[in-house]
Amino acid sequence: MSATRVFRCEELATEIFSYLAPEPLRKTDTPEYRRHRAQRKTALARAARVCHAWEAPALKVLWTVVDEIYDLLLLLPCMVIEDDVYVFSRDITPAEWERFQQFYAYNVRELHWRELPTDPKSRHQVYSSTTSISPTVWLILSKWCKGRPLCPRLQYLAPLLISAYDPGPAILASPTLRHLEISVDFNSPDSSENYAVRSVFAYLEPVFASLESLTVDSSICMHGFTGSLMRPFSDATLFRLTDLRALQHLEVATIHLPLSGDLIEIWEDMGLRSLTLTIEEFDAELFPPVNPDSPLHSTLRKLCVKGDAEDITNLVEYAAGPALEVLDVHFTDVQELPRDMIFGYFERIAAHISSRVHHLSLRLSRDQNSPSEPLAARRFLRPLLPKAHLTHIALIYDNVFGSFSYRDLPKIVDAWPKLTVFRIEDTRSYLLQDGGVHTAPRIADLARFAKNHPDLRYLVIPMLNHHLLPPPRKFPKLDHKLEILRICTLKKDAAYESLFDMALLLDRLFPNLDLCEARRDWTPAKDQSWVKVERALLALQSGREGAHRS
16 A cells, blocks of 8 residues: 555554654653654644645644643634733634634643743743633633533543632543542632532532542642631542542542541542542541441552651551552651651551552651651561562652661561562762761672562662772672662762772673663762762673663
């Protein structure tokens, strides 16, 4: 079949252009990835202008993912910017609306609402928090939508802004949505505003019925309302207003309301597979007994919870059922608790997890300037030693003084035989205070640990001793399949010769490291001594393979 005949078939042309489809933007995307992504979008835009046969399939692929809602609205010729506000200079004509729907809005599957750059030509670079969309824009769009959603085939929306003063964005919600992020702007306990927000949720009821994933973010925690002032529109009330029978993944962030028994009962009936919470207060004694036959208890696979250590421990003991596979906890009150109490709470959590849990992550954080006692990593790892079923273990110190020394690694060398990810990570290099580099794990201990964990693919440790290294030729070859290796901190004034010797030894242990991934993180904020080691490893790999990796 000739190329001409192929591109006359819209289905085949769409399939061909789909190889240029831009993936959704994420915060972790590298500048290199963003540049290649922009080139693919440019190629699709140019293809749409080649001929009429290419226009529809190329635009269909190009507008599947919309990075900013402003990009979509600017496709309407009458949209202008006046004093940092998006407004219509006139009404939309029938021809403009028909083209907007046919070639653009109808094709959108994923839509993001981000802050708008001050300069429209420099998107994703300079942002302004003052730019907004006039409420009259939503009124005019609602008139033309005639009760239908703006993007009738939308499946992913992040976020939908719900406000009592501007309910217009609700026309973005479509019954075809599968993932929805909601940001509720609730500025006062006034009954009229409460009623307005309730009305928006009632309007969205058909949307909630088909959702599989929901994220709720509310600004009420920012306005100082407590106690009875919050009760008119609590998190439990929010979920009573909706029909979430298809929901599998739920994230409730920054509401900071005490968890109530009513809310737990609502969630128990949902059959959630994933639950992410930020909690302020949880007292298990005030809640009804756990129903082991409830959908939540028997279906919950992933639980991520952030808050005070005591509340998190109570919630895990209350809600974690036999089906749980992933547990991610974040203690935010480390500076307020004695060291032994923190260890005790984690021991209770470790004792409660079942043999089905394979992923366990603990993050410890404190205020920047608050004092903190050192928290030894071995005290957190000790209760996990009998848990041979774990494959992913992460311990992250965030502004917390921790320690992981050469005495610790040999004690866990035989634990968790199926381990694939092991992370002990500090974000502020506080581990240098605990005896310096001479107490860090030795490379021989690292070799034994890797040898006993052949499935290990991701390894992060705080420090590594680069003194008294064995001669490279006398160091055994391991040929391990490890892909990612990161040492958070090395001695700043370490001689390049010792760093290169370390690279030689690490290359004998881990010749399959993915250093292309590491290159994306070569920034001034990263430990520069470790960057030198990674550069040496890349040079060794390139020399062995005969060519530089692209």
